Amino acid sequence: MDIVTYEILRSSLYATAREMKLAMMRTAGSPIVHSGGDASAAVFDAEMQLVAQGNDIPTMLGSAVISTRASVEAIGRDRLRPGDVIVSNDVYLGGGNHQPDVQFTRPVFVDGAIVAFVMTRGHWSDIGGQLPGSYTTQTWDVFAEGIRIPPVLLYRDDRPVEDLMTIILQNTRDPAVRLLDVQSQYAGCVVGDRRIAAIARRHGPAALAEAMRRALDHSERLMREAIRAIPDGTYEAEDELEPVSGPPGWPTAPIPLRVKVTKAGESIHFDYAGTGAQTRGGINCPLSVTCNSTWFTVKAITDVTIPINQGCYRPVTIAAPEGSVVNCSFPAPVVAGNTETSPRIIDLLLKALAPAMPDRVVGQSNCGAFSGLFGGMDPDEARVAATGRRYVGVIDPHAGGMGARATKDGVNGVRVYVGNAGSTSVEIIEQTSPLTVEEWSLVPDTGGAGEWRGGLTSRRVYRVGYGEATFTACGERGIHPPLGQFGGAAGSTFVCEVRRGEAVTHVPAKGSHEIVHAGDVVLLQPAGAGGYGDPRRRDRARLLDDLKDGYVTPEALTRDYGLTPQDAAALCVEAADV
Incomplete structure (x- = not known):
């Protein structure tokens, strides 16, 4: 041909x-x-x-x-x-x-x-x-x-x-x-x-x-050629997966994640031996998800221009212990293994491969879909008549921070890694459901400090119009923040609150649901992202831009970036003059 x-x-x-x-x-x-x-x-x-x-x-x-x-x-x-x-x-x-x-x-x-x-x-x-x-x-x-x-x-x-x-x-x-x-x-x-x-x-x-x-x-x-460029050797990393917040009797200890990467010639092997056993709650990964997370990482750190098909995966071999959280057995629940645990596996692999490919890895990212879910009966009779639907469910994936890179800041307010669907537009949410989005904003200081700053997370605040509804949050990094690379600082952790008048309920990243009523306010804020490199080496002009854009606060200049109070004050004056 x-x-x-x-x-x-x-x-x-x-x-x-x-x-x-x-x-x-x-x-x-x-x-x-x-x-x-x-x-x-x-x-x-x-x-x-x-x-x-x-x-x-x-x-x-x-x-x-x-x-x-x-x-x-x-x-x-x-x-x-x-x-x-x-x-x-x-x-x-x-x-x-x-x-x-x-x-x-x-x-x-x-x-x-x-x-x-x-x-x-x-x-x-x-x-x-x-x-x-x-x-x-x-x-x-x-x-x-x-x-x-x-x-x-x-x-x-x-x-x-x-x-x-x-x-x-x-x-x-x-x-x-x-x-x-x-x-x-x-x-x-x-x-x-x-x-x-x-x-x-x-x-x-x-x-x-x-x-x-x-x-x-x-x-x-092409993939074998790209893998050949990675230095031969054995690279290891470990991390901890946050457990599900369950009723009394559920596991409360973190689940260990471990990997050993062996690179030899034009092939690469990933061994997840030592990773913890499958656990109670839907954060387990079937083997298909762990394979996908591994294949994705190899593709991302080598050559993104290689046409994606199954040929890319032939040089990659994977061993995952059966019955573990990365290769669970029936009937373990799995719903968030696909969206929350999977990105944690990717961060684990980037941590392992950082010494071999420092210019290709990024700081740890928000690692999750961070979905906010509402479900209940619509009290708006006009909308019910127009749509023919009394029950209205809303699932809204959220956008957090992406880790900083070797030559660039992280990306603000973005879905990362294997789940890159977009958040639902405010207009669609408000047109089709009894919810009002009162805020959608980037949150200052949520990106880890570094020579290259981690990406900021976003925040959404909903006012509930349902007479009664369920609200479920599903997220990641509610306990362990996304770490930086090579001296970069960690980003912020997940935050979710339900406000009922003066009362505030803090919702865990992996937990049960809340019943909400008309007038309640729900805040959902994914994790931020880690920085890259020593924050004290960040270029002054970039810090000035961060201040102008509202990405960092004046307090962060001394606290996170090591500026003297005098230099920080001068930078704030310069930013205020624009």
């Missing part, structure tokens, strides 16, 4: 994945999908190897390497026919990442043979379970986290399997909106099917298969 034809075919695969994602966002019912983009799409070859993906959600796409094969093998390849769609969200039977992320897998047939598979995955705003939003960590087992869907056929010959559809939808709190999400993911699969089939008919199935094979081999070759 000539290089021009190959590049046309390869680029067409990535374009197909992007178009599938857009089809989902334009038709989904959940704001977290159509506004926040918490959805992904990918193309797999006939042997279920990931060959192309969109610039979507890394935690969905890495785990799909495992879940797509599990879905097809569970149904049986020989049973599949055109127009079929497999649905699955089960971590244990389907290789998923957590139950709110639901995967659709569709075979692409040309001339009676499977030439590819296409996959869509979306975060459903509710999947049933113990609490509205399906996102509490205070769960005894996986059954409390929502309906488990093993790999089963949801569409047969492009027609929904109605009885199964009814069972799934009626086990969620807003079935009408869930139906829109189902149809959006089906639409994404149909778009992918049509595009891949058209490519195969134009160029031939053999040419398509050859382009897929070359794409995998090309990414593998």
Whole structure:
């Protein structure tokens, strides 16, 4: 195959994945999908190897390497026919990442043979379970986290399997909106099917298969070259994972996280031996999530321009003890392992690899989705009449700080690592729910001091308009702050409060829910991020800009950056003159 034809075919695969994602966002019912983009799409070859993906959600796409094969093998390849769609969200039977992320897998047939598979995955705003939003960590087992869907056929010959559809939808709190999400993911699969089939008919199935094979081999070759540049050696790190705040009798000790990284030549091995056993509460990671976190880290510290597909992961091997918090066994709950524990694994790996690649690592980051979830009945009769929905659930992922880098400050108010969906816009929240967002701001001094400053976190404050509702917070770094690199200071920890008049309830990062009523105020503030390098070496001009922008307070100049009171006062005068 000539290089021009190959590049046309390869680029067409990535374009197909992007178009599938857009089809989902334009038709989904959940704001977290159509506004926040918490959805992904990918193309797999006939042997279920990931060959192309969109610039979507890394935690969905890495785990799909495992879940797509599990879905097809569970149904049986020989049973599949055109127009079929497999649905699955089960971590244990389907290789998923957590139950709110639901995967659709569709075979692409040309001339009676499977030439590819296409996959869509979306975060459903509710999947049933113990609490509205399906996102509490205070769960005894996986059954409390929502309906488990093993790999089963949801569409047969492009027609929904109605009885199964009814069972799934009626086990969620807003079935009408869930139906829109189902149809959006089906639409994404149909778009992918049509595009891949058209490519195969134009160029031939053999040419398509050859382009897929070359794409995998090309990414593998580039990744091996990038890994070869890492100094050979063994690198180790350890950290502690914060436990779930549970009732009396629940574990209260931190869970150890440990890794040994062995780099030799063009391959790299990660061994998580010594990591603590799986624990009570939904912070455990299935193996698919730990693999994805590891693959993500390798990609991030090497060469981000390498086309992402399964070939990138071939030089990487992983060992994770079964029954541990990084490879949990049934029926351990997992909902926040995907969003809160997974970034902690990435920070652990960056800590281990910092001596080998100091210019590629960053200070520790906010490490979580920091979702605020509300669920209850809408008292606004006009909105109920307009939407036809009495029950209203809101899931709002938040933005914290990203760690500072070797040559740049961290990023303010951003989702990091494997969960890069956007926060829900204020306009959508206030238009569709009985909530008012009274504040959305960056919080000064929450980024760790350093020669390069850690990113600031953001704060959202809601005023409740529900007559009565549940509020659940799910976050990370409520106890252990995000540390800096090479002398950089730590960022701030997670803060969440419910204010009822003069009374203030402090909500832990990993705990139960609160009942809120009209007039209550909820503050949610994710963790900040660590700095990079000695704060005393920060450039004076950058400190001046920080003051002007409100990123640091005058008190931080002496406390965090080591300025004398006289120099700090002079800098404040200069900032005030602008």
